[in-house]
Amino acid sequence: xxxLSVSTVPGQGAAPLARRARPARQPALRRARTLQRAAFRxxxxxxxxxxxxxxxxxxxxxxxxxxxxxxxxxxLATLGELSxxxxxxxxxxxxxxxxxxxxxxxxxxxxxxxxxxxxxxxAEDWLGPSFRAIAAVPxxxxxxxxxxxxxxxxxxxxxxxxxxxxxxxxxxxxxxWRAVPARYAELGxxxxxxxxxxxxxxxxxxxxxxLFSGLRLASGQAFVSLVTCEMLAATDGxxxxxxxxxxxxxxxxxxxxxxxxxxxxxxxxxxxxxxERALRARMGDDG
Amino acid sequence: MxxxxxxxxxxxxxxxxxxxxxxxxxxxxxxELRRNEIIAVIxxxxxxxxxxxxxxxxxxxxxSGTLAIAGVPVTTAGQGSAVVFQDHRLLPWLTVRGNVELxxxxxxxxxxxxxxxxxxxIALVGLDAFAESYPRQLSGGxxxxxxxxxxxxxxxxxxxxxxxxxxxxSILRTRMQEELxxxxxxxxxxxxxxxxxxxxxxxxxxxxxxxxxxxxxxHEVVELALPRPRSRDTEAFSQLRGHLLAALAQTPxxxxx
Ligand SMILES: Nc1ncnc2c1ncn2[C@@H]1O[C@H](COP(=O)(O)OP(=O)(O)O)[C@@H](O)[C@H]1O
Ligand SMILES: [Mg+2]
Numbered sequence: 001x002x003x004l005s006v007s008t009v010p011g012q013g014a015a016p017l018a019r020r021a022r023p024a025r026q027p028a029l030r031r032a033r034t035l036q037r038a039a040f041r042x043x044x045x046x047x048x049x050x051x052x053x054x055x056x057x058x059x060x061x062x063x064x065x066x067x068x069x070x071x072x073x074x075x076l077a078t079l080g081e082l083s084x085x086x087x088x089x090x091x092x093x094x095x096x097x098x099x100x101x102x103x104x105x106x107x108x109x110x111x112x113x114x115x116x117x118x119x120x121x122x123a124e125d126w127l128g129p130s131f132r133a134i135a136a137v138p139x140x141x142x143x144x145x146x147x148x149x150x151x152x153x154x155x156x157x158x159x160x161x162x163x164x165x166x167x168x169x170x171x172x173x174x175x176x177w178r179a180v181p182a183r184y185a186e187l188g189x190x191x192x193x194x195x196x197x198x199x200x201x202x203x204x205x206x207x208x209x210x211l212f213s214g215l216r217l218a219s220g221q222a223f224v225s226l227v228t229c230e231m232l233a234a235t236d237g238x239x240x241x242x243x244x245x246x247x248x249x250x251x252x253x254x255x256x257x258x259x260x261x262x263x264x265x266x267x268x269x270x271x272x273x274x275x276e277r278a279l280r281a282r283m284g285d286d287g
Numbered sequence: 288m289x290x291x292x293x294x295x296x297x298x299x300x301x302x303x304x305x306x307x308x309x310x311x312x313x314x315x316x317x318x319e320l321r322r323n324e325i326i327a328v329i330x331x332x333x334x335x336x337x338x339x340x341x342x343x344x345x346x347x348x349x350x351s352g353t354l355a356i357a358g359v360p361v362t363t364a365g366q367g368s369a370v371v372f373q374d375h376r377l378l379p380w381l382t383v384r385g386n387v388e389l390x391x392x393x394x395x396x397x398x399x400x401x402x403x404x405x406x407x408x409i410a411l412v413g414l415d416a417f418a419e420s421y422p423r424q425l426s427g428g429x430x431x432x433x434x435x436x437x438x439x440x441x442x443x444x445x446x447x448x449x450x451x452x453x454x455x456x457s458i459l460r461t462r463m464q465e466e467l468x469x470x471x472x473x474x475x476x477x478x479x480x481x482x483x484x485x486x487x488x489x490x491x492x493x494x495x496x497x498x499x500x501x502x503x504x505x506h507e508v509v510e511l512a513l514p515r516p517r518s519r520d521t522e523a524f525s526q527l528r529g530h531l532l533a534a535l536a537q538t539p540x541x542x543x544x
């Protein structure tokens with residue numbers, strides 16, 4: 001009886017045929033395809049390169065004062081200097097450290113709170129409105145009040161970041177809880193699993209993909225809040241680097257800061273995307 | 288020989304609120320399932336077959352009436368019966384083995400016993416080579432067999448199946464029916480199978496319960512005195528087919544009522 005399925009998958013015979021047909025194509029056609037693929041890969045770099053070209057042109061023709069827009073070469077030199085002296089790295093390290101602390105505290109709290117909102121309609125009734133009110137005020141809106149309350153120390157940044165991570169993770173967790181298909185919840189009951197087992201073996205695994213998207217969103221938002229917060233109320237970090245450059249009228253410093261922030265943001269997103277993909281693959285989800 | 292029925296359902300009614308108005312899905316349904324018996328429940332779509340099965344499984348609480356499995360009243364899901372749904376309902380993040388073992392977690396057994404039991408039932412449905420496969424790697428028939436292995440592995444006396452082969456093509460469906468009978472003969476389980484396929488009911492069941500809608504009720508219970516193994520093209524078979532077809536058809540008076 002194990003041969004049953006083999007004969008009953010009609011689509012399977014066709015796929016290898018199609019694959020076999022490919023090498024028979026004209027070499028010219030294949031070269032064209034390779035070229036096309038290369039062009040597609042280059043496409044995302046097109047606009048930055050154009051921007052760089054414009055920038056260089058503007059600097060060379062002295063369209064804008066060097067104090068306002070230094071040439072790319074100048075910025076590159078500054079980037080090299082800052083990186084060599086270690087200033088850039090220590091600023092980045094401080095920023096990433098704050099981000100990590102915010103995520104490590106804010107994300108688990110947001111997760112638990114989101115579960116509570118998702119699982120209990122009463123909790124949603126009682127706590128939901130206040131939560132939405134708090135969530136509606138951007139992290140930076142809290143800075144003036146928080147400065148008065150806790151000063152301008154590290155605590156301020158950490159609180160802002162915890163809030164910035166807490167809110168999106170809580171929303172994602174609540175939505176993920178509600179998005180668990182009723183079919184799966186029902187299966188847990190039919191199998192006679194204890195509530196704890198239903199949570200651990202069915203609900204949480206079913207929530208993972210949505211949760212991870214929430215975490216990615218949270219990190220992105222938290223990073224933006226962090227940099228702005230450092231620009232407004234800090235004496236170190238990547239955000240401060242930019243403010244410092246502006247006060248000194250060293251725009252090359254500001255631009256180096258922007259490059260660093262942009263790169264760190266991309267790296268962070270890449271990292272979490274990779275984690276999400278690996279996790280989805282492990283969970284047997286193709287989507 | 289008179290023995291107490293494994294499953295007894297009597298006077299079960301169930302309404303669902305639809306737009307604030309109660310909609311009667313089941314009215315005064317009663318039936319009994321003896322040990323080692325296969326009962327097929329047939330009826331037009333929407334006549335309450337699934338609702339009845341969900342009440343027996345403990346997934347719905349009837350408004351009135353009693354349900355008991357081996358004399359024990361049904362109060363919650365997951366006690367006394369195993370369920371095979373129309374969709375295989377395998378968890379996509381677990382392998383076939385993982386899915387079957389999950390069903391065994393509530394039972395008092397060691398991890399080794401659990402593994403051995405799961406392997407035995409996976410082999411029983413012919414999926415030994417696919418124990419480490421994920422559901423998305425299986426064809427529809429294989430996934431449904433994995434779901435059957437999961438239900439049987441718990442070794443409850445009563446297995447409830449809600450159109451388990453409804454999504455399969457007719458050739459595969461026929462083979463799955465044969466396999467189900469093989470398993471049934473070897474394992475002494477009682478099966479209540481919901482189907483909208485008269486042939487399936489005639490091929491599998493000892494008795495066929497014919498339900499009719501408006502609200503859902505048992506119209507007739509037909510005893511099938513057909514020897515096994517059954518052939519689908521005997522005179523008796525086609526006579527019973529005609530009888531069931533007629534029983535399913537509604538008279539105009541009943542539609543109005
Ligand atoms: N949870 C529910 N809420 C509202 N109506 C329901 C619900 N479950 C079933 N029904 C209704 O009850 C009737 C019987 O449904 P069901 O038992 O699924 O029928 P069958 O399985 O025989 O096709 C249908 O009219 C259906 O719309
Ligand atoms: Mg149904």
